[in-house]
Amino acid sequence: MRLKIYSCLVVFGMALSLTQETYAQVDFNKRPDDDLGNVEDAYQEYFFEALKQKGIENYQRSVEALQQCLKINDSDAVLYFELGKNYNKLKNFGAAEDALKKAISKEPDNEWYLDELYDVYIQQNEVDKAIKTVKQLVKYHPTYGDDLVGLYIRAKKYKNALQLLDELDKEYGVSEDRDYMRNQIYNITGDDDERIENLEERLESNPENEDNYLKLVYRYSESGEKEKAFKTAKKLLEVNPNSQLVHLALYKFYLDDNQVDNAVNSMEIVLTSSSINPDAKAKVLNDFVGFVGTHPEYESELLEVVTLIDNDKSTKTLKELGQYYLKTDDKAKALTYYEQALKEEPSNYNLIKDVLLLQLDMNQNEKAIIKSNEALELYPAQPIFYLINGVANNKMGYAKQAIEVLETGLDYVIEDPKMESDFYTQLSVAYGKQGNAQKAQNFAKKAEALKNGQE
Structure with a gap:
């Protein structure tokens, strides 16, 4: 209010x-x-x-x-x-x-x-009395008109509210706040036809306004009228060839229509635009990655787009790229992007785990030891980080350190036979490196028993 x-x-x-x-x-x-x-x-x-x-x-x-x-x-x-x-x-x-x-x-x-x-x-909450009072106040300040619309909505007088919104828009121009209230009414009443009709009238009265096209494209898409949405988006491109926001809609239509070259062009415009927010870019990139997953022949186009956005990637985009390269088994590139994302979100549990697992897989054991120690400061009750630290120490031949961290981590393993078995396996390896064959054998048996579902 x-x-x-x-x-x-x-x-x-x-x-x-x-x-x-x-x-x-x-x-x-x-x-x-x-x-x-x-x-x-x-x-x-x-x-x-x-x-x-x-x-x-x-x-x-x-x-x-x-x-x-x-x-x-x-x-x-x-x-x-x-x-x-x-x-x-x-x-x-x-x-x-x-x-x-x-x-x-x-x-x-x-x-x-x-x-x-x-x-x-x-x-x-005397809405009717408030309405009567605000009607008098509107004479002094037009801003009370928005208050009156809100009161009409609270009183469920939706026709009065829409009529007043039309009058206010005509007198003072369209505003975000009034559009929000208008959409509130349409959401409550479920009258999508009237919502679209209102946007069509706006576009007709102001065909140069980019926002009118974009809102209409969105609403057409929401109501399942994809052909009308596609047509409206292309019309905007004719009216304003320099529009960048329209490509947020166009690339999707082009992909659905199998116009790959146009889709790639639209995605490049979106991903290199300075006026489009990182979250929107990340969604576009995710869609592109998904498309290439089913159409691998276009991988070169994806890589070209990725090159274009090397210096303009959000954390979400970096994670998407990491996942993509992981799927293509390019672990080095996947790790590079995950590490970049981790710099932006240093306490992200899943990112830390992904980076550590890749470091282990690529035998970057010293890095894995350092990073897992840092992870344990953040998450001292997460057994996975103790296990990773133990594995890395074993690979480096640091048996004593491996035993210490693995025995500590075991206390945090709860109802997870697979992870418990992995701990015993690594303890067996560590004691074997120390020359303690008896303990190595005992832990190996425990690991095997768990694998076989025995106590």
Whole structure:
């Protein structure tokens, strides 16, 4: 809901106006011949006391001071306004409503009074009363129009909301906030036809606007009208050949239509664009990788695109590339991309594990020992990192270190016979390297028993 747009300065201004008016009624050069001077002084003292108490959030005392003012002179609307605000803060909404209505009856066109009453209704979820109040406020500030739309939605008056949205868009132009509310209504009512009709009308009235095409492409696609979506995307390309965002839609249509050259061209534009966010690029790359997985004859095109984005890859893109090269059994390249991704997300558990397993597989044992030690600082209860560390130490001939880390890691293996068996196998290897044949044999038997499903 719209934030309050007035501040304590407004109140101070009202207070100043009030006191100036009071001063104008009293001649301070003349000694009062009755008690009127005392009355004026008392009025002002109570009023400023009320403002002071409200300023330190002592709302009840502020109310009491204002009530004293009313006993002296109940003709000033600002007294009821201040009283209403205090009651509002005290959550005494009935009293707040009464006081604010009294203020409004004295000054019907005062927007601050109406706005405070609006706030009272909103806090009580009195939607119908809030609507009636905001209708008056719209006369002063067009921004209240958006509030009114939101209230119509809360009241399930969707036709009123759409009609008002159309009026606001016509008067002030399309806005993101109003589009969000419009789509909220269409999502609630399920009226996709009207949603698309609205976008078609926008495009017709403003055929140069790229955003109109893109929104219509998206909605056509969502409703399963892919031919219309494809046609609209191509139309945008005719109107604006330099559009980059349109290729986020076009590449997919081209792939589905088996227009591979056009699809590759669109993907290159997306992946090298500085105006398209990394997540969108990662999705495009993922789709391309998936396409090449079923059409390996286009691998060279994928590699060409990858080369183009070497210096502009998100973490997600790096992971996708790592997975792709892992599938093609190019472990060196897979490891390179996983390591780059890990620099961006150094505590990512799955990335750490993938890097360590590849380092082991490629006999980068020193690196695996260092990296697994770092991993254990982050994840001291994950047995996989103890196992990897033990394997790497065994490969390097560091039997003592392998035994220490493997025996520690065993405590964290829970209901995982396969992993427990692997630990015993590595302990057997380590003790064998130390020349302790008896222990090596015992651990080898334990490993074998687990493999065979025996205790």
